Amino acid sequence: MNDDMEETIRTVLTDNGRLPVAVETIGVADDLYQVGMSSHASISVMLGLEDAFDVEFPDRMLTREVFASIASIKAAVGELLAS
């Protein structure tokens, strides 16, 4: 499940992140803003993740920090799917 989740997150990042590097080269803990994700692109990523996992991020989760790495996105999506 976890690997599937990571695959889906990487697909969303490929489709919405407008990243200057290939998503498969990004480590789970790498800072997505440092690899070039703009704040505008991060909003598209949030929308893409909500659609892909059929979840809604509550406002308290819609922060720069939560979408800063694949690992932090995984934790947030995991929390929503578990609840």
Added chain:
Amino acid sequence: MSTFLESLSAVADLAGEHAEDVDTHSRFPKEAVDALREARALSALVDGVPFEEVARGCEVLARACSATAMVFAMHQIQVSVLVQHRQEWPWVEDYLRDLSREQRLISSVTSEIGTGGDMGRSIAAVEPDGTFTKKAPTVSYGEYADDYLTTLRRTPDSEPSDQVTVLTLGSQTTATKVSDWDTLGMRGTCSPGFTITASFSMDQVLPVPFGQIMNETLVPVSHLLWAHVWMGIAGEAFERARKATRKSGASAGAVKTQRLSELHGDLVATRAQVAEALARWLNESSEPGRPALQTMSAVLRHNVLKTSVSQASARICMGALEVCGIAGYRNDSPYSVGRLLRDSLSASLMIANERLHEHNAALLMVVKET
């Protein structure tokens, strides 16, 4: 009234005496800024003056001279960033002491030629030898600043969005003016283009990513203090319209008096919006860890404050002109609103409203509590 606001009120009187000359000659409001130094107002946020008084001070100054108020507001925005991050940034402690002692004026170098007005991206970078060269289309009061707070890419290999902030002293910085400042309004802010080069030590780099500073401090504080400036401009324009109507007496006519009353509604609604945003900021910025300020819904709220109040200010000034009629259109009448209207028109351009609306429209798709 607090001691701080009493002294700012005296500065405002002085600023008002020079406002026409500052505007006509597009010159820096030196007398008023010197008076702000004399009143120790440049270090207000370092010396413990509450933020709400600094905000109110922006409005008080703007009633008299928009340029003085905007210089004051821009400087306080930079200081608030330094004060907010003093825990994580040992170098800044000594600097804040100097700022308080010497009343140093800080300018921001955030805009950059080639980024299309997007503050969230930089081209110039911190070079490994502790230097940078940045081409900025506008640097607020660039010639008159003591020190400069500049956004840059973290390293020459970093992506445009991977930014840091560097505070360089005037003695470490060369600001070469590359254009003139001959504008429709806000003429006294003297903010032409500059090429800024500096040589500094790496502990002058604020150790927090700019993206985080932007969301949690820079954007809310900018939009709150600017909103107070614009409210001051609109309040003064309204006051002139009110006085003109009163002077006309019965000859003012029902149309004009109704227009005045409508303008009043607009002004009161704007004041309420700014007061609500300020109260919420005071609350959220004092919470441990400031979780609310990190959310996208906070970004959305601070952006919409800017777009709304900037538009309201120009609308109220325009309405005041209509109420004052020819007396408002003249530059040599006590009811003149020309300068106020011209100054208010800058509001929608500094951080372009259309860019904010584009960003807000995207945020509205994902933020739940709108």
